[in-house]
Amino acid sequence: MKKYFRSGATCVGSLLIFFPFAIARGNQAASGTPQAAAPPDLNGVWSAPFTPDISKVLGHQPPFTPYGAARFAKEDEIDDPLTKCLPIGPARGIQAGIMPFQIVQTPAVFTILFENQHTFRIIHTDGRSHPKDLDPTWFGDSIGKWEGDTLVVDTIGLDDRTWLDTAGHEHSDQLHLVERFQKVDNDNIKWTVTFEDPKFFTEPWSITLPIARQNTEIMSYSCEENEKDRDHLVRTKK
């Protein structure tokens, strides 16, 4: 009797232990969807080519609204917010060329640390939505989700004082950025950014730049440390 009891207890115990796994396997088999693979690891120091004139990458000027065209026609590099040591902004920071950036990636947050002016972006990847009633900020509000090997980042709430490049392409606080960070291999990322801004552009437009891993560390940068140029700048447009 004891023997039977022991055997029965072992049976029940085995069921209790393995039953949940059996259900899980059954569900997986029924839905046909294997467990999601871990997202690619993009940790490291990276940079994209310096892009002083975004229209040269695009092959033509962006599809300006009349207002956007008028703003670009009168804009002068002397008014570039970087000359005032103001923050570079989310997309232009990626395009900063020889000043690299570091990606620090966790499951809930994808952080980009820019060497340029020691600024940073925090991209929430925990499934949250954009907050309502956003006040514009220099780097806006970014949320991201993984689509296979690609992180898709959606950014709104951007301060209209940043520029998109050195050439003077501007935007309004209605700018909506969609970026795709696609891991190509261990040392390369394909970065595509789409600019949507009904005040400046008639339709969304995109550019793609290669991002390459850098064998370096991000270093210090302080724009105000020994700024001497501002007094020498001259207007190039009358």
Next chain:
Amino acid sequence: MRTMSFVALGLAFLVLSVSTPVLAHHGFSVEFDKDSPLTLTGTVTKMEFMNPHIYFYVDVKGEDGKVVNWAFEGGPPNVIYRQGWRKDTLKPGDVVTVKGFRAKDGTHLAACSTVKLPDGREVSAGSGGVSQDAYGSGGADGKK
């Protein structure tokens, strides 16, 4: 071993100095004139290895015998550090030949493209707008 490291650093310095895409905190054309190139030889009086650009100063004797202290702007210190520059790459007393472009406001200021060091090496100083091998660039000011 130490000699080999020094040689390697020197080689990296020369190789990396060939081409320098630049992101300054200002556009080239709002401060310097690409149509006013200059080459000046003189004695270094001061080196400022600081952000957002390095600055160094050179006493240059003119044809009239008068000495003028020129200011030269180079690239950001972190950028040229990666190319091999250090705080003491230029020291007061060094005799150098500097190539660059004069400031548009007519002061004795120029963007420095290259410096010929006392040991004969000619190295990029990370500014001067002459080699922006960058996307969207095609001219000296990155806007052509």
